[in-house]
Amino acid sequence: MNIWERMLNIDRRWIFLSIGVVSIIPFLTKIGLPVSTTEEVEDIFTYIDSLGKENAIFISFDFDPGTQAENMPMGVAVMRHAFHNHVPVFLTAYTPLGHGMAGGALDYVTRPSTPGYYTSVDFDEWADIRNAGITDRDELEAAWEEAGNVLPDDSHGWVFEGRDFVYLGYAPLFHLVILGMTSSIETQYPSDAHDNPLSEMPILREHKSLREVDLAVTTSGSSACTAWVIYGREKIGLPVAFGVTAVSATDYYPYIQSGQIIGQMGGLRGAAEYEVLLQQNGITETTDKAFTGMDVQSADHLLIIFFIIMGNIAYFMGGFHRKKQLKGGR
Amino acid sequence: MRKDWIGIPALGILLLLASFAAAQDAVEEMTQDADPRPGEMMEDTAGVEGTQLQPAVEGVPEEPGPALDVPGAITVEDKDNDAGDQLVVCFEPPADTSGVFAYNVYRRKAGETGEVSWNLVKIIPVLGPTLFIDGYDPEYPIEPGTRYEYRVASVSLEGEEYFGEPQVAQAVPAGELYHTGKTKVLIAGGLFIFLIFYYFGKAQRGRQMYLRPIAGIEAIDEAIGRATEMGKPVLYVPGLSTISDVATIASLTILGRVAKKVAQYQTPLMVPNRDPIVYTVADEAVKQAYLEAGRPDAFDPDSVFFLTDSQFAFVAGVNGIMMREKPATNFYLGMFWAESLLLAETGSLTGAIQIAGTDAVTQLPFFITTCDYTLIGEELYAASAYLGREPKQIGAVKGQDACKGIIMAFITIAFVLSILDMVADTETLEWVRRIVTVPIVD
Amino acid sequence: MKRTVPLMIVMVGGILMMVQYFIPHQYSQAVFDSYVSWAPIIAAFALILGVGSLTRVHAHKIRRKAENWQYSWAVLIPLYAMPVLAHIWPVSLSGGMDEPSIFHFLFMHIQVPIQATMFSMLAFYIASAAFRAFRAKSALATVLLLAAVIVMLGQVPIGDLIAKWFPQIGLWILRYPNLAAKRAIMLGVGFGILATNLKIIFGVERNWLGGAGK
Numbered sequence: 013m014n015i016w017e018r019m020l021n022i023d024r025r026w027i028f029l030s031i032g033v034v035s036i037i038p039f040l041t042k043i044g045l046p047v048s049t050t051e052e053v054e055d056i057f058t059y060i061d062s063l064g065k066e067n068a069i070f071i072s073f074d075f076d077p078g079t080q081a082e083n084m085p086m087g088v089a090v091m092r093h094a095f096h097n098h099v100p101v102f103l104t105a106y107t108p109l110g111h112g113m114a115g116g117a118l119d120y121v122t123r124p125s126t127p128g129y130y131t132s133v134d135f136d137e138w139a140d141i142r143n144a145g146i147t148d149r150d151e152l153e154a155a156w157e158e159a160g161n162v163l164p165d166d167s168h169g170w171v172f173e174g175r176d177f178v179y180l181g182y183a184p185l186f187h188l189v190i191l192g193m194t195s196s197i198e199t200q201y202p203s204d205a206h207d208n209p210l211s212e213m214p215i216l217r218e219h220k221s222l223r224e225v226d227l228a229v230t231t232s233g234s235s236a237c238t239a240w241v242i243y244g245r246e247k248i249g250l251p252v253a254f255g256v257t258a259v260s261a262t263d264y265y266p267y268i269q270s271g272q273i274i275g276q277m278g279g280l281r282g283a284a285e286y287e288v289l290l291q292q293n294g295i296t297e298t299t300d301k302a303f304t305g306m307d308v309q310s311a312d313h314l315l316i317i318f319f320i321i322m323g324n325i326a327y328f329m330g331g332f333h334r335k336k337q338l339k340g341g342r
Numbered sequence: 343m344r345k346d347w348i349g350i351p352a353l354g355i356l357l358l359l360a361s362f363a364a365a366q367d368a369v370e371e372m373t374q375d376a377d378p379r380p381g382e383m384m385e386d387t388a389g390v391e392g393t394q395l396q397p398a399v400e401g402v403p404e405e406p407g408p409a410l411d412v413p414g415a416i417t418v419e420d421k422d423n424d425a426g427d428q429l430v431v432c433f434e435p436p437a438d439t440s441g442v443f444a445y446n447v448y449r450r451k452a453g454e455t456g457e458v459s460w461n462l463v464k465i466i467p468v469l470g471p472t473l474f475i476d477g478y479d480p481e482y483p484i485e486p487g488t489r490y491e492y493r494v495a496s497v498s499l500e501g502e503e504y505f506g507e508p509q510v511a512q513a514v515p516a517g518e519l520y521h522t523g524k525t526k527v528l529i530a531g532g533l534f535i536f537l538i539f540y541y542f543g544k545a546q547r548g549r550q551m552y553l554r555p556i557a558g559i560e561a562i563d564e565a566i567g568r569a570t571e572m573g574k575p576v577l578y579v580p581g582l583s584t585i586s587d588v589a590t591i592a593s594l595t596i597l598g599r600v601a602k603k604v605a606q607y608q609t610p611l612m613v614p615n616r617d618p619i620v621y622t623v624a625d626e627a628v629k630q631a632y633l634e635a636g637r638p639d640a641f642d643p644d645s646v647f648f649l650t651d652s653q654f655a656f657v658a659g660v661n662g663i664m665m666r667e668k669p670a671t672n673f674y675l676g677m678f679w680a681e682s683l684l685l686a687e688t689g690s691l692t693g694a695i696q697i698a699g700t701d702a703v704t705q706l707p708f709f710i711t712t713c714d715y716t717l718i719g720e721e722l723y724a725a726s727a728y729l730g731r732e733p734k735q736i737g738a739v740k741g742q743d744a745c746k747g748i749i750m751a752f753i754t755i756a757f758v759l760s761i762l763d764m765v766a767d768t769e770t771l772e773w774v775r776r777i778v779t780v781p782i783v784d
Numbered sequence: 785m786k787r788t789v790p791l792m793i794v795m796v797g798g799i800l801m802m803v804q805y806f807i808p809h810q811y812s813q814a815v816f817d818s819y820v821s822w823a824p825i826i827a828a829f830a831l832i833l834g835v836g837s838l839t840r841v842h843a844h845k846i847r848r849k850a851e852n853w854q855y856s857w858a859v860l861i862p863l864y865a866m867p868v869l870a871h872i873w874p875v876s877l878s879g880g881m882d883e884p885s886i887f888h889f890l891f892m893h894i895q896v897p898i899q900a901t902m903f904s905m906l907a908f909y910i911a912s913a914a915f916r917a918f919r920a921k922s923a924l925a926t927v928l929l930l931a932a933v934i935v936m937l938g939q940v941p942i943g944d945l946i947a948k949w950f951p952q953i954g955l956w957i958l959r960y961p962n963l964a965a966k967r968a969i970m971l972g973v974g975f976g977i978l979a980t981n982l983k984i985i986f987g988v989e990r991n992w993l994g995g996a997g998k
Contacts, residue, residue, distance in 0.1 A: 024915075028912065031908050045940075045945065046941055076654060078653060109652060109899070116896075184827060185827055198480065220479060220480050221478060233679070259680050262958055262962055265966075279939070281939055309940050310940040313940045314942060315911070316911050316914050316915075319911060320918045320929065323915050323916070425809060426810050427810065517810040521808045534975070588977040591984065591992045592980060595992060615837075617830075618827075619833075623993075627991065627992070643840075647841045648835070648838050650838075651831075666851075680906060706969075710917075719972050720975065739979070745978070746972060
């Protein structure tokens with residue numbers, strides 16, 4: 013076996029090891045390569061930026077923990093954007109494990125240890141203000157602060173459960189749930205994940221069905237995202253935006269061209285672009301996890317290209333291109 | 343027989359639930375007829391919904407402002423293509439809108455009396471459209487065949503309402519028996535169905551039809567034979583989707599054929615499943631295949647099993663099976679997502695012959711690079727026609743081809759038109775597009 | 785009889801749903817609504833079958849002391865422990881740090897990392913598969929190889945550093961040539977689905993009911 017043959021039949025564990033090493037180094041060094049934004053992501057950003065407290069969006073965590081490295085930053089970034097603009101947010105999940113992902117994202121955005129967090133006010137905590145008939149977003153915040161509550165210095169703002177967000181979570185056969193929500197959200201979710209009755213929530217009183225919702229952002233690691241197009245977009249014209257893993261991003265370009273979705277965040281890059289847009293527009297001070305991850309991805313892509321080049325050099329130098337069949341490196 | 347015992351109580355509970363649901367529906371219907379929830383309506387009218395647009399004047403005594411001009415005539419039409427649960431409402435805005443903040447639209451059943459019977463069904467900002475579709479609010483649904491009465495109020499900045507004249511709706515909501523917006527779908531669907539049936543018939547009459555050989559399908563027997571020679575099992579993954587996915591159904595069809603062959607050769611078979619319903623059908627398919635192969639005794643009840651419904655836990659499970667049992671042949675046929683490469687690469691690591699097939703376009707490159715044979719897209723659906731060689735099955739494949747021919751013709755025409763439009767600066771393509779495109783319906 | 789009844793149900797159900805699509809009337813809507821209500825209930829019952837199957841397979845393994853039977857306990861114990869824990873400590877999954885529960889702990893610190901690990905293996909496998917697959921064996925394979933390299937570089941910030949137009953070419957490849965091929969396959973798939981559905985509804989395709997024969 014000559015050197016070229018040995019190179020072609022390299023034990024794949026060496027490849028695995030190189031990928032492992034190259035993936036870890038950028039985390040330690042933090043290069044911070046600049047990320048430019050694309051039209052697909054800018055469209056989502058601009059659309060959400062045009063919404064206000066009278067509108068509402070759904071962020072659906074339609075993925076399992078497996079793809080959370082890619083999907084979670086998308087959900088988090090959109091949630092931050094909505095919270096900043098006081099756009100009410102419904103949080104849902106396509107799978108049982110997605111339920112935990114939605115909760116995890118909310119927890120992350122409202123946890124004091126997260127830079128630029130939002131201070132969450134539980135539904136019960138502001139019951140007195142609600143019972144006094146104050147549900148308008150600005151009045152609510154004024155009344156809440158008048159009651160002696162002070163926003164921590166490092167917090168980006170208040171978010172009121174039932175007014176700014178509601179955590180609905182998972183419901184079985186979610187595609188049918190979407191269909192049901194086109195008529196009524198409350199019939200599909202009589203209470204939220206914390207057992208608060210939806211009927212008492214201002215967010216629901218103003219947005220009773222998907223017809224009264226302005227956008228659904230689905231973050232998905234499978235084809236679950238298409239359910240929002242089939243049952244939301246095609247049935248009632250609900251605007252939909254996708255946040256999908258890089259591996260399936262190419263699948264959904266037809267939806268952009270046909271105008272069925274307003275935009276798409278593809279993989280970690282898409283999430284990083286959204287983080288960059290948030291930072292550029294002063295919505296967050298810094299970028300987040302997706303942006304950091306892009307250094308890793310750059311290094312990995314370069315390594316894969318290096319392997320492809322080396323493979324081809326060995327292929328031609330070893331004269332294998334003259335042979336009919338080449339056995340792979342099993 | 344193993345799991346038949348589950349079926350009996352399950353069926354019992356299903357029937358019980360059905361009768362309970364029917365009884366509940368009947369009670370609800372009676373309650374709705376008898377009581378239109380007047381108390382609730384009043385509360386809702388004055389409740390949260392109203393406050394959204396009313397400026398807050400908490401603690402400040404309200405002073406009635408000058409009287410506002412009130413909205414004029416209300417016209418109500420039945421909405422087309424609905425289930426009789428929507429009405430198109432339009433009202434004339436007041437001539438003078440100064441001081442008007444919004445309009446409140448109220449509805450009640452015609453003939454009802456008392457202030458309490460009015461429901462606030464819509465709040466429209468002063469500059470908003472005065473035509474809207476009523477019936478979307480799940481709290482105040484419109485009942486088919488019921489005549490309603492409407493009134494519209496001008497709302498001042500202070501929240502004072504100045505009502506126009508109530509107006510009994512000119513139209514009664516009624517459901518339609520045909521959705522006129524779906525005619526294009528009906529024509530196209532009808533044409534394609536006709537073509538498929540036409541070729542069914544042609545094949546049935548004994549007309550010989552040529553099918554292009556597909557290497558992946560022809561390799562199935564060889565792959566099973568290899569496993570038999572090596573005395574190792576065959577692994578069959580029927581995709582990760584549900585039974586409602588056509589790829590899964592196509593896969594289960596092939597599973598039946600593979601299981602029959604496996605039964606004849608007496609090779610062990612393993613079929614891990616992600617979906618419980620797919621598991622049940624796969625189990626039945628394999629059992630039946632063993633029966634038809636004349637080897638019901640060789641059927642191992644543990645050969646078809648449910649693993650987990652979690653995507654990556656399933657992959658971990660199947661990869662574990664591959665590494666431990668070292669199957670000689672792996673089939674991945676059905677719907678796959680990001681797990682395709684994880685499965686196929688592990689399979690290639692164990693040195694198995696691998697045949698994959700999926701209609702998930704994004705996953706095809708992964709299968710093509712790591713598997714020996716790959717069925718691309720519709721080849722997966724055509725597999726049962728190839729394997730069975732039944733005339734109707736082959737006819738269906740030919741019917742599909744004819745349908746594709748029509749689409750190709752359309753694409754070619756559109757291509758030519760787009761070039762002509764570019765040269766002659768016309769808009770013929772746009773005109774054709776308007777004829778062909780189906781708008782959002784419902 | 786065992787086959788005729790299910791085939792009749794499929795045929796009637798299939799035709800009913802097809803026709804229902806074109807009829808917006810309230811009775812037609814009621815049929816559809818009842819389907820929407822029933823489907824989750826049936827799916828829930830199917831889960832019992834799945835869990836039953838998993839339990840049976842692993843119970844057999846343990847009873848027979850088959851190879852690696854100890855690991856079957858690792859399947860069965862969490863399978864039943866997680867739902868039990870969720871009901872004993874039904875704290876919301878979003879509880880976070882201030883509302884710890886065993887269920888939450890197991891979910892966040894075992895299930896999530898394990899699943900993330902499985903997905904991250906994709907990076908390793910893609911590298912290995914790319915190394916073996918991307919060879920300039922022919923003119924077409926060379927085009928494929930070059931397209932892959934451009935898209936890969938265009939998707940990461942390095943591409944921007946090489947040249948501003950680099951990511952644009954990558955996007956162009958994704959938006960046009962890639963989409964054209966994809967649409968062609970999708971059209972074929974669409975008609976395949978139509979034909980398969982018709983075969984099932986009209987009983988031409990029966991193998992999904994079980995059995996490889998007619």
